[in-house]
Amino acid sequence: MIKFSNVSLIYPNSTTTVIEDLNLEITEGELVLVIGPTGSGKSSLLRLINGLVPHHTGGILAGDITVDGISTATVKPGSLAHLIGIVGQNPANGFVADTVEEELVFGMEALNLSNDTMRKRVEEVLDLISLSQLRSRAIATLSGGEQQRVAIASALVAHPKVLVLDEPTSALDPIAAEEVLSILHRLVHDLGLTVVIAEHKLERVIQFADRIVHINGAGKAMIGRPEDILMNSPIAPPIVELARALGLKEIGVSVRQMRRMTTEFRDGFEITKPAHTAPSIKPFVSISDLTVSYNGKNAVNAISTMIYENEIVAIMGRNGAGKSSLLRAIAGVSDNAYGEVIVNGINSQKLHSKLRRENVGFIPQEPSDLLYGQSVTIECQQADNDNQVDSGTTFALLAQLVPGISASAHPRDLSEGQRLGLALSVVLSANPRLLIMDEPTRGLDYQAKRVLTKILVDFARTFNRSVIIATHDVELVAELATRTIFIADGEIVADGPTIDVLLSSPAFAPQVSKIMAPQPWLTVADVVRAIEGRE
Secondary structure, X not given: OEEEEEEEEEOOOOOOOOEEEEEEEEOOOOEEEEEOOOOXXXXXXHHHHHOHHHHOOOOEEEEEEEEOOEEOOOOOHHHHOXXXXXXXXOHHHHOOOOEHHHHXXXXXXHOOOOHHHHHHHHHHHHHHXXXXXXXXXXXXXXXXXHHHHHHHHHHHOOOOOEEEEEOOOOOOOHHHHHHHHHHHHHHHHHHOOEEEEEOOOHHHHHHHOOEEEEEOOOOOEEEEOHHHHHHHOOOOOHHHXXXXXXXXXXXXXXXXXXXXXXXXXHOOOXXXXXXXXXXXXXXXXXXXXXXXXXXXXXXXXXXXXXXXXXXXXXXXXXXXXXXXXXXXXXXXXXXXXXXXXXXXXXXXXXXXXXXXXXXXXXXXXXXXXXXXXXXXXXXXXXXHHHHOOOOOHHHHHHHHHOOOOOOOOOHHHOOHHHHHHHHHHHHHOOOOOXXXXXXXXXXXXXXXXXXXXXXXXXXXXXXXXXXXXXXXXXXXXXXXXXXXXXXXXXXXXXXXXXHXXXXXXXXXXXXXXXXXXXXXXXXXXXXXXXXXXXX
């Protein structure tokens, strides 16, 4: 179905090839997972499939790529729209209509399908992706995860033979992600759909993949079965890290497989929960009767709570639960908020300029909103000046979080993960008393997430700072958060130590805890410590 023949790609002004002499054949009805470090070229590989690279992006391409016998060199991407559905890393950039139903219809109208056909397909895909209740909603009012599901539905409604998805679960809660991946898996097996996915959250996807293409960032690619590639890959989900830590000769790609392989490690332990690390007793953020309304409907409903110094709090909940609205209100940048948020003794809505930078650092779900410089260097220099820190401080933070970024690159040309790293560096260089982050791991590989975790832990403990993150990344929460608040329909339904909240929720429990249950271990480090303690 898809054939790469001696394909090499290099972008203008680049010193390294993105892909070098790649030979790959993807058959009909195969699900292929593309993995690699942040900025390694995964998105470029996906865009080669429908010709967006190099037709729309530029670059020097050698070799040939064919899809269903059609060479992408001979046709423009629009001529492949009937054959290939593509969902980009940031779905909002691809929407052209105002409402969900109009967006679904737009692509079919371009293909000149009949009204009866379009009506039938819209109903099918609304049920398939669980979007029926959102059909009349304005896309601009949807959460990031809801927009991602709309983008996937828009690609599926044209009944393509090939579906290409760039981080399709990055903004989805665990339940929605599992539903979407199960749907894709069923379409692959039942209808022979060919699916190519680039994803950083491998723990969600590897059980569905037939093969993995691992791009190393220097142009080379390894291709093989998930078990073979992940056994020695520097990029590996917790489930694989656990197999390595336990010295298993083989790895499992699902919780079920790993539970069968780790029985001996779970037996013989007394079930005791680890002691909680108590936060500071000094409140830093006081939230009283906080309500956020849109068109008469409450996204946040009379929430009251405290955030303490040196505490790392994770806000979790399904897509559309009100997490982003809550964060914007705490940061003092919401026009629809009522109630009171006091940060360091000051109403957050009255924080401005230098006082705001010193007290609150806020990174929204779309980090590009914070970037306006013409190059990475300019962005970092401006942050150094604004935050009154030594020259080079911001760029040093960036190099620590996401190494290898070109200082001359335009921020809009960076990958999603690299842009997040740049925005985080700009905000952190101000050393704010409170850091608020919305989906901080979108586009980040495991190494970058480890660095982010260390930075945030050091930030909270060393400098006595507070951190609030809204995320669907349960693995990050298990590693990082001291406390977890779970919200649903704008209300707090659980609030407590992370281990208690995660272990009480089968849907939001990390993979390690599912594998090692009933033992109360959230991370690979917890398992290793327990086993070493017994020895």
